[in-house]
Amino acid sequence: MRNLIRIHCKRFLFRWETFAVTLLNILLMVIGVLAARLMFDPETNNFDFYGLIHVITLVSVLAVLTAVIFIEINTLSTGAIRNPLIAGYSKGQVFLSKYISVIVFSAVQGAIVLLPTVLANCWTDRPVSFTLSMLLVYMTVSALAMTVCLLSDRPTVYVVILFGVLLGLIFGGTAVSEILNRPQYQGIELQEDHIDKLPNPWYLPSPKRDILEQVHRLNPLQPLKEYQLYLENMESYLYTAQYFENTLNQAEDDLHREYAGLLKQQWEERYDPHIRRLELFPYYQCGLLLMIGAGGILLFRKRNLK
Amino acid sequence: MEFILKTNALSKSYRKFRALDSVTMNVPKGAIYGFVGRNGAGKTTLIRLICGLQEPSAGEFTLYGTKHTDSKIARARRHMGAVVETPAFYGDMTAAENLKMQYAMLGLPSYDGIDDLLKLVRLDDTGKKKAKNFSLGMKQRLGIALALCGNPDFLILDEPINGLDPQGIVEIRELILRLNRERNITVLISSHILDELAKLATHYGFIDKGKIVQEISAKELEAKCRKYLHVKVSDAAVFANVMDKRGAEYEILSDTEANLYGEFRISELSAALAAEQCELLSITEHEESLENYFINLVGSDGGDRA
Numbered sequence: 001m002r003n004l005i006r007i008h009c010k011r012f013l014f015r016w017e018t019f020a021v022t023l024l025n026i027l028l029m030v031i032g033v034l035a036a037r038l039m040f041d042p043e044t045n046n047f048d049f050y051g052l053i054h055v056i057t058l059v060s061v062l063a064v065l066t067a068v069i070f071i072e073i074n075t076l077s078t079g080a081i082r083n084p085l086i087a088g089y090s091k092g093q094v095f096l097s098k099y100i101s102v103i104v105f106s107a108v109q110g111a112i113v114l115l116p117t118v119l120a121n122c123w124t125d126r127p128v129s130f131t132l133s134m135l136l137v138y139m140t141v142s143a144l145a146m147t148v149c150l151l152s153d154r155p156t157v158y159v160v161i162l163f164g165v166l167l168g169l170i171f172g173g174t175a176v177s178e179i180l181n182r183p184q185y186q187g188i189e190l191q192e193d194h195i196d197k198l199p200n201p202w203y204l205p206s207p208k209r210d211i212l213e214q215v216h217r218l219n220p221l222q223p224l225k226e227y228q229l230y231l232e233n234m235e236s237y238l239y240t241a242q243y244f245e246n247t248l249n250q251a252e253d254d255l256h257r258e259y260a261g262l263l264k265q266q267w268e269e270r271y272d273p274h275i276r277r278l279e280l281f282p283y284y285q286c287g288l289l290l291m292i293g294a295g296g297i298l299l300f301r302k303r304n305l306k
Numbered sequence: 307m308e309f310i311l312k313t314n315a316l317s318k319s320y321r322k323f324r325a326l327d328s329v330t331m332n333v334p335k336g337a338i339y340g341f342v343g344r345n346g347a348g349k350t351t352l353i354r355l356i357c358g359l360q361e362p363s364a365g366e367f368t369l370y371g372t373k374h375t376d377s378k379i380a381r382a383r384r385h386m387g388a389v390v391e392t393p394a395f396y397g398d399m400t401a402a403e404n405l406k407m408q409y410a411m412l413g414l415p416s417y418d419g420i421d422d423l424l425k426l427v428r429l430d431d432t433g434k435k436k437a438k439n440f441s442l443g444m445k446q447r448l449g450i451a452l453a454l455c456g457n458p459d460f461l462i463l464d465e466p467i468n469g470l471d472p473q474g475i476v477e478i479r480e481l482i483l484r485l486n487r488e489r490n491i492t493v494l495i496s497s498h499i500l501d502e503l504a505k506l507a508t509h510y511g512f513i514d515k516g517k518i519v520q521e522i523s524a525k526e527l528e529a530k531c532r533k534y535l536h537v538k539v540s541d542a543a544v545f546a547n548v549m550d551k552r553g554a555e556y557e558i559l560s561d562t563e564a565n566l567y568g569e570f571r572i573s574e575l576s577a578a579l580a581a582e583q584c585e586l587l588s589i590t591e592h593e594e595s596l597e598n599y600f601i602n603l604v605g606s607d608g609g610d611r612a
Contacts, residue, residue, distance in 0.1 A: 003410060003411055003412075003413050004411060006410070007407060007410055007411050011396070014398060014399070015398075077394070078394060078395065078396055078397070079394040079395045079396055079404070079407070079408070079452065080396075081394075082357075082359065082390065082394040083394055083408060083411065083452065084411055085357065085358045085359055086357045086358065086359075086383065086386070086387070086388045086390070086453075087383065087384060087408075087411060087412055087456070088358075088379075088380035088381060088382070088383035088384045089380065090358075090380060091358075302361075304320070304354075304359075304360045305354070305359040305360060306354070306359065306390075306391065
């Protein structure tokens, strides 16, 4: 099977789509690095650098996805599938080798955009898990596209649907993130002898919150938005978390302690999930990749090929 | 006799449609096996099963003595090459590049033999021309060249002369004969162009509506193909009466022409017709063509199977 993987990977080098998307990714990388080095000052936050990174990665992911679709959409009519089967490779081997080659291709393209920006020292925290999550976004969407192309009789139709689904996941993920970010209380005011709590009518309580959180973690495109939100708020989060900790420790009485506790809880409820999601995303993404691969092999084996 | 391919009650259904129905056939080693049937008879379906593109619904086949359910079937397939329906190749590569890809996929240690293959199929002068710009005949020959990579001793060609001009047909025919005689390659060739098969095949398998109707060697077929007399008479109705009295098998073609099957003395025939005032104008001897044999075998209800 190593031969097959090598051949499929080599095939990417011969395609104009590879050339075009690589050029685009290099351009995006240059923009990201220049912005990090020349325009962004983390102390003054003079420029929406994280928003720019979000846009760069979004454009790059969609470009890589488009390239994979263009390359794979007519695969069944070329020798890429039929010839190895006739030569004695199993359907599982043929599918898996293609799957791996697409993952490698998309990971390389993702690395072009991400690594230099990471190495430009603009991530103050978690560069490894961030880079891994973002690379996994590239790999997951590309793997999905390839699987759709190989399994459907009318790949063009299903690819258009896939594009729509992925765009829906991007916007849907943003919307879900907004819902989960809503605080439990619209206002918390310390009075002389009590605390006024104004409940937020738009707050989503458990168990719906827990279910939505799990669904949110399964969204393969969520890292695109999640890191932007996290990084934008990280510094103030660290500062504010310390502030609440100090306030709690210095509380004069139970009322002040409860008040500080409520503020801290509200703050953690808003920002801790970002951290938790970021820590868990690589596992969820890897699980998703394994599921797509395993499911793809099972379905491809049953497929009546021409 | 040694058989390269043996099928036993092989069946394939697509939902409610039974494409193959208990097909039992045997391809002898060293033969050119002509697989004959109308469009939609099941020829390509059978070939797809043997090549591993699809799985049988029932029954089994063995390739070089290895059952299709055996894990070693992959190794057995390494000894065969196939062109299924249309040739499968990379259109954006030259003929030589396509062959190199095939060699790499087969794990062959070097590219020795590629030039000889290109010369064998007369594609050695194509240079840097991309395969997508080849004529239909050239594409067919490239498909055969790809199938010949790795020196197989069993070649499956699915309707290789479809769409070819007369010169292309002659080239493919000569190539197949050369491969069989010089390299002792067993060939399974499916076609509905019977006159061409008659010039090639050493064995025949007739298939109709998914069932094998008959398997026969070329020698046996030659013996079976009936001779007949084509007669011109003054009155075909009188001729028919005379033949009915004699219990002879005949076919009226027009008011003055008929075909007469069986052994007859011309003098006796002439005398019998003269007694009924019917003149025998001319008489010529003919042999039944493969086409007529096939039509008589399967019936002439006409039309292709969906």
